[in-house]
Amino acid sequence: MGADREGGNRRTPGRAVAYAVCGVVLLAGCASMPDSGDLQGVESTPRQDTQVRVFAMPPRDDAPPSEIVQGFLEALTSDDPSYSTARQYLTSEASRSWEPEQSTTVLADGPGAEAGRPGGRDEGDDYSFTLTGTKVATVDDQQSYAPASGGYAKTVHLTHDKKTEQWRIDALPQGVVMGKSDFQRNYMSVNKYYFASDTKSATYGQPMAVADPVYVRERVDPMTQMVRSVLNGPTSWLRPVVRSSFPTGAALKKGVTALTPDDQNKLTVPLNDKAAHIGRAKCDEMAAQLLFTLQSLTPTVEEIALRAGGGQLCSLNEREAAAVAARGSETRPEYLYFIDGHHKLVRMASSAGGNAEADPVPGALGDGAKTFRSVAVARDEHSAAGVALDGKTLYVTSFTAGASLGEAVLQSAGKTEDDRLTTPTWDAQGDLWVADRDPADPRLLLLQKGAGQPIEVLTPRLDGRIDAVRVAADGVRIALVVDKDGKQSLLIGRIERAAGSGDRPSVSVQELRSATPELEQVTAVAWAGDSRLVVVGRESGGVEQVQYVQCDGSIPESGTMPGLTEVTSIAASEYGETPLFATSKDGLLWLPGGSGWRTLKETSSVALYPG
Incomplete structure (x- = not known):
């Protein structure tokens, strides 16, 4: 499940549900159902590789309340386009008022259902169940995904129709609810474009x-x-x-x-x-x-x-x-760049796949006269920005033979290397972004075309210090690694530009949201598609892992990649056919498609793509 599918075919999920007694693929009607007592949770079906259309069964005659609720919940996970079978478990009035497209609530497991007491309208003529579970995510009526947490508890009420003498649901929450694996089987992430x-x-x-x-x-x-x-x-x-x-x-x-x-x-x-x-x-x-x-x-x-x-x-x-129109995922970088063991910038053709010799870039960043701890190459690959080895100063220069480094365009007053400038990053229109981690004056800064007086970017509701910045190729989304009380999280923000004074716009990052709610440490991040990022991090009590995440906080199908330990940097390109590179205790490694990590150099070196 993932909107960005560059660099590999998407595996199509499926669910094979075979009931020999029924003779067809069914969801409800074949299992033995209790007539009373608590209803068992609707178990999420493990995903399988076979593509199978799943259809629901309508309620059988004289089905007890527990079976009606069970059948309805299972019908929600079927491939019925308009939920017509699920509606057969409802009264006519409830069916008219129920809006399944309003939302989808995703639970860690299939929803449980606790039987309640009869409501007391007429003796034995109504019943209620409480649907329970732990929330993982919600999808709203715009089909937008958002991570969620906390408990889920919603009531479903049933009535016994005196004319038909059948139990039906007459009150229920809007939208649909299902377990995580059923959601993964039923739904897919797709990018739409503006x-x-x-x-x-x-x-x-x-x-x-x-x-x-x-x-x-x-x-x-x-x-x-x-x-x-x-x-x-x-x-x-x-x-x-x-x-x-x-x-x-x-x-x-x-x-x-x-x-x-x-x-x-x-x-x-x-x-x-x-x-x-x-x-x-x-x-x-x-x-x-x-x-x-x-x-x-x-x-x-x-x-x-x-x-x-x-x-x-x-x-x-x-x-x-x-x-x-331009798209980041359609622009192949000409070169892959490295900061070598001598702290100068070198490059090799990106088509070489990590197998060619690297040569120094033309100009001051490659001549070795000045050493650098981090570099960002502009997306047009004509210039780059470099942070000096001590993290204090930022320089911008062109890839022109004999070009001088010039004066620093930015300086940090942080007392230690960790309290100074982050790795810079370029957006598609040629503006340069960097964060100053000075505890006395922490700022997110923008230099128009990499020059001039820096613009301080407003970051309302940001809680913590920015440790890393990565701007998407589209120039309207930004990824921030934010440290709060020793924990690092990955937040995605929306870049808004408005008229300022003179030719200097007012720039802000709005509505920050978590892309890695399950991680408590994020070591490195890079954009790896139009809406996908690759992240190095770990969960609480877990081990470090490299994984893809969507900018909305969901996990694409490609998911976790072969493990690495002590990763300090990761390099990826929005253009999906380029391999990943990582720096770890084992040196510089790369990940060719469909295989494990391979050592490129045993000595540590930082790899980077334009941006």
Whole structure:
């Protein structure tokens, strides 16, 4: 489960549920059910590799209250597009008022159900159960995932219908609830795409495509789900910093219920008349949004055609979409860079995969006259920023033969190396970010185009000291490793820019949220896709591990990678076909696709990609 799938095919989850007595794949109706007493928890089914459609069974005649609740909960985990079978466990009024799309609550295990006392309407004619569990996450009505914690306790009430003489649920919480493994089987993470409102690519001036990860039901026509989701607009968290090229009110044409590519891998999307009079440039952006989105879902879609008002508006293929907007995951870095044992910057062609000899970069960062503890290479690979070995000073210089280092662009007054400058990071429009960890004046700073007077970035509600900074390629999301009372957590924030004084904007990081709620120590982090990061950290009482996480706090399918110990740095690129590099007690290691970590150099050296 993961929206970023660069560098490997996504394993399709499935669930094989075989009931010999029933003869088909079922969820309810074959197990022996108690007539009274506490209801057992709905056990989450272990994931398996076989792709299987799972269908629910309707309630059987004369089923007792416990079986009605059990069958309903299991029907929530089926592949029924409109939950029509689950609704058969409800009264007509409850079915009309129940909105399953309002939210999905994910529990550590399947929900338990504790039988309560009859409500006392008429003797023996009503019953209640309390659904219980430990919350892991929620998915809201915008399909946005958020980690959650704490207990879950919701009441389900049943009534005995005097006309049909059947038990049915007449009161229940909105949304659906299920265990973690059932959620992983039913839902998949997909990136939908919008455009950054205030940032453009420094290289070509294109708008930057921004990934907005959402969760959709995997076997309920996810392609049509994703098109509707894009048309509905960005999630609330991302909305302040992105725009959609679709006009307000644009939707699928009335009567369109399913979308399927043709045998040329071209998907035609019929829109309502709200989109009938747009210009070609705007139409190309709309098509690019959908193409980027659907290729996050499946690589088989190669072209998007938009229709409205009885005619075709535009058609866009992969090559044309790349000219419309820039994406970090589509930009392969030319070089992989290292800070070698002499503390100077060297590089090798990224296509060499770690097997070539590294040469010093042109200019002051590679000549060895000044030593550096950390470096960030600009995304256009024409310049870089370096923090001196003692952590006090920051320099910016170009990769030009004979270029001088010049004066420092920033200095820290921190008394120790750990209280000075972090590793810097560049965004897509060529601005440089760095944190000063001086306890007397901790700040997050931005240098426009890597020069000038630093802008102090506002960080409302930040609780702790910033130990590491990584800006996403889109320029609107930032990853911060924050230390609070000796514990390090990874937070993702939204970068907002507003008019300031003169040509200096006001910049802030808003709505910080945890991407690693289960980790208490985060050693290193890097962006590894449009919405994915690679993190080195450990849980409380656990061992250090290297794993992928989504920026929304969910864990993609690729999950944990081969273990390493005492990792001090990690290098990854948003372009997914580049290997990972790490520095540990064993030296410099790299991770070719589909294999374990390999030692590149036994002496410690720091690897880095542009950004």
